[in-house]
Amino acid sequence: MTEKDIAPIILASKSPRRQELLTLMNIPFRIALKDVDETYPEELSPAQIAVYIAEKKARAFDESLTGDEVVLTADTIVCVDSLILGKPEDETHAFEMLSLLSGRKHEVYTGVALMNKSGLHSFYEATDVYFRNLSPEQIKYYIETYKPLDRAGSYGIQDWIGLIGIERITGSYTNVVGLPTERLYRELLSM
Numbered sequence: 001m002t003e004k005d006i007a008p009i010i011l012a013s014k015s016p017r018r019q020e021l022l023t024l025m026n027i028p029f030r031i032a033l034k035d036v037d038e039t040y041p042e043e044l045s046p047a048q049i050a051v052y053i054a055e056k057k058a059r060a061f062d063e064s065l066t067g068d069e070v071v072l073t074a075d076t077i078v079c080v081d082s083l084i085l086g087k088p089e090d091e092t093h094a095f096e097m098l099s100l101l102s103g104r105k106h107e108v109y110t111g112v113a114l115m116n117k118s119g120l121h122s123f124y125e126a127t128d129v130y131f132r133n134l135s136p137e138q139i140k141y142y143i144e145t146y147k148p149l150d151r152a153g154s155y156g157i158q159d160w161i162g163l164i165g166i167e168r169i170t171g172s173y174t175n176v177v178g179l180p181t182e183r184l185y186r187e188l189l190s191m
């Protein structure tokens, strides 16, 4: 099977990383954006939160789908000690998040929703990420230089901090960047 077997994709994401990953997958797509409230019920598990928000982003397109088009949405969250980290509010918050992640393991969940006229199909991937000890100076330098305020957990594994600060990961790398590409490819082919 090839990309020819994949339905036309509408990527409903403003994330440059998701756009870039889909481009690298050689899957044609167009972008459409809608504002979505990203709140979620307290009782959900981390994996359920990522899927819940991804589905909410997809459902915003309920009325506007035509033909065999598929809307693709995703949501990435970071979880440490059952604490959910989304995007930081400001640089102080980013400093707190990275200090919390320093020297330990955390999990990254990306929920993905695929919606066409026949319904909604969603899934998630989880990746364990191990940060080595980061000094307060390194964290400060990273935040001031790279301004990671649009990233869940206040870091990009693809940035400087990922290159010098991450010892290892277990699971999908692209899942941490924002889209679990290998799983996504399989799911799109099976639709």
Ligand SMILES: Cc1cn([C@H]2C[C@H](O)[C@@H](COP(=O)(O)OP(=O)(O)OP(=O)(O)O)O2)c(=O)[nH]c1=O
Binding pocket: 012, 013, 014, 015, 016, 017, 018, 074, 075, 076, 077, 078, 087, 108, 150, 151, 152, 153, 155, 156, 157, 158, 176, 177, 178
């Ligand atoms: C952990 C991590 C997250 N991220 C990014 C991926 C997502 O863009 C962002 C998490 O926020 P999301 O709410 O998942 O996505 P978004 O608001 O950027 O885009 P949209 O809702 O329009 O699809 O953090 C990285 O780029 N690298 C990383 O290592």
